[in-house]
Amino acid sequence: MLIRSTGQIETDFYLLTLGSSCHYVLKVPQRSGYDLILFDPGTSAHVAGLASRLKQLGLDPERVSSVYLTHLHPERVSGVPYLKKYLDSTAIYISRAMQTQLKDSALLNQLYQQDLTWRASFPAVTHLPQMNLEEYRKMFETASIISDSELIRLTSDYSIRAIPLAGHTQASIAYQVLPHHYLIVDETFGYYFSRGLSSPGCDLSISAACESLRRAGNFEVEAICLPFCGTLVGDLVRKHLTSLLENSADLEREVNRALAEKIETSIIINSIQNSFYNSDSPDPVLRESMARTFKAICAQFNLNGDATN
DSSP, X not given: OEEOSSEEEETTEEEEEETTEEEEXXXXXXXXXXXXXXXXXXXXXXXXXXXXXXXXXXXXXXXXXXXXXXXXXXXXXXXXXXXXXXXXXXXXXXXHHHHHHTXXXXXXXXXXXXXXXXXXXXXXXXXXXXXXXXXXXXXHTTOEEEOTTOEEEOSSSOEEEEEEOOSSSTTOEEEEEETTTEEEOOGGGOEEOTTSOEEOOXXXXXHHHHHHHHHHTXXXXXXXXXXXXXXXXXXXXXXXXXXXXHHHHHHHHHHHHHHHTTOOHHHHHHHHIIIIIOOOOSOHHHHHHHHHHHHHHHHHTTOOSOOOO
16 A cells, blocks of 8 residues: 555554655654654755644644655755754754765755755745855754764654665665664655556666665565655565566666667667656656766666766
């Protein structure tokens, strides 16, 4: 089954949807009430919407005590500084590999500039006041580091395991929420669409993504919590992993065959796009993510130029 709508999908575990973007929250009961753990806050244009979704579910946004990041692409994390400014006591958790990436001023500039684009793309959304670049950068400097495969014990009932699963990026991390065995992932686990099409999200490399998918197939997983389009539960969990591995292998095999047969580059590029990345979604965030994946995959095969469609 595919769960698309905002709501509670397991005890103390919630899906928040904004357009095609999916965000996940774990409610952790405490003696003084509860804490909320948010995974990937999205863009600054999403922050106010997430607060609204939480209120709709009877949850207090001020209770967000920590945020865990899966990777450092703008559509998933460019809103972090705004959320951090709004909720100063909130802890941000990243991997050591992400910490290294954040030392690159070019990456921080990219996150900042892309976030400005998202703000302009959603003029009807209530935005937090715009930050300057220096203030934006400093908000990332407070992030805490989690170790690869670290088990983070939240209470006697709840834990989170951080699992490196490269494929979409080198630093991609999945989070296994225990005891639910829900796996919160990035686009290493592809883009799922209603007809069962699974489009690879292997921006880093097809081989790295497939290795991570095969590893995940050995985990105890009750649900795959995707960054776009929803949460997969039940039989769809294994079906999606199988389909994505098959489609990734087909993509690699067919492109290599076409190259060996010296088929015109523009035809190969258009075929890749039309098979997997020609989205008609009204959500510019999803379209941007898919367009970046499409370009990254073309680059892996040294295909230069743009599709004509």
